[in-house]
Amino acid sequence: MADTAVLRQHARPPRSAPPRARRILGGLVRAARPRQWVKNVLVVAAPAAAGELFSRHAPARLALLFALFTACAAAVYLVNDARDADADRAHPVKRHRPVAAGQVPVPVAYAVGGVLGVLAPAAAAWLCPPAVCVLLIAYLGMQLAYCLCLKHVLVVDLAVVTTGFLMRATAGGLALGIPLSRWFLITTGFGALFMVAAKRYSEAVQMAGENGATRALLTEYTTGYLRFVWQLAAGVAVLGYCLWALEEGGVPHTGVLPWRQLSVVAFVLAILRYAVFADRGTAGEPEDVVLRDRALALIGAVWLAMYGLAVADW
Structure with missing residues (x-):
């Protein structure tokens, strides 16, 4: 056996x-x-x-x-x-x-x-x-x-x-x-440019002086130029959102509070919070930045709630 x-x-x-x-x-x-x-x-x-x-x-x-x-x-x-x-x-x-x-x-x-x-x-x-x-x-x-x-x-x-x-x-x-809406397109476009330029800036800062970088343009962009781009894009995105939020489109407001206009505060705070990581050179993938930072995720949730109430005209 x-x-x-x-x-x-x-x-x-x-x-x-x-x-x-x-x-x-x-x-x-x-x-x-x-x-x-x-x-x-x-x-x-x-x-x-x-x-x-x-x-x-x-x-x-x-x-x-x-x-x-x-x-x-x-x-x-x-x-x-x-x-x-x-x-x-x-x-x-x-x-x-x-x-x-x-x-x-x-x-x-x-x-x-x-x-x-x-x-x-x-x-x-x-x-x-x-x-x-x-x-x-x-x-x-x-x-x-x-x-x-x-x-x-x-x-x-x-x-x-x-x-x-x-x-x-x-x-x-x-x-x-x-x-x-034209303001929707402007806000979305320059908001995206803000995050893209912030990511490039962070890559340029982190890869400075290192060999083996696979993004060749990082050696041609200066960090000063990329900083200028994300700061400019952030400003235009905020301006576009403000104009979008103030654009009533001929529909009278009947809700308890002007949630659409109040959402400007949360949007600006989100941009400012994201800019902290951009300025440090740690703004990698946008989804990683949002999921990693609880404060930014909370601000985003507040903005979503405000805009949801505005759409529902509550």
Whole structure:
């Protein structure tokens, strides 16, 4: 009996590592940057501002729009990581990305990115209004052009990343046929530029004097210039929001308090709080800054509550 048990023990195949396909699939998910998907929540900005967030068909259409932008963003991330794999290996943090680390082969990243880049616009053409389909194709083309060459062009790189945020915010309005206020567009655009420039400034400060930086333009931008950009953008965003909040659009106020106007206070406080991290050079990804700082998250929650009460005209 003992000999039989020993034979059975040796007959068992040794535990093997997870199949290669599973490792590649997990790497593809990581390369798609799930933490970045929160940026696509911007598709609800215009409907929420107009009080149409829970109107008929709005949740389903916005969920579809979120998924389409997520697919396009994943396609761009995969192509970008495949193209920059060699450079990322020289970076202390980016070398752990799945493509740079060898978990996802470069050809596989290109192939999956290409498939997603084709399927997302095709689905938009079938399920969304024509304006949304055109916007999604323009977004995808612009982001791919950014990966290939535009990220090496001074100022244009800032404009492209900012426009990507603005396109997300605009898409929700187009999907539901909501007119977009010019002040909404100005506030969203310059608010995005503020965060993009603050991130670039923080990267420039942290990478100063270090070799292996994968963002070549950081050596061409000066920290003084990037500081000027995020300060200018913050000022314009605040001005645009004030004008937006004071714009009644011909609708008389019947609520208990002028919540829309009062929300200016919370918005300005949020900008000032975010600027603390920008000034320190620690403003990385916007979602990381918000989730890391409880005070900023609380100010954001207060702003959302105020604007929600304004939309409900409570």
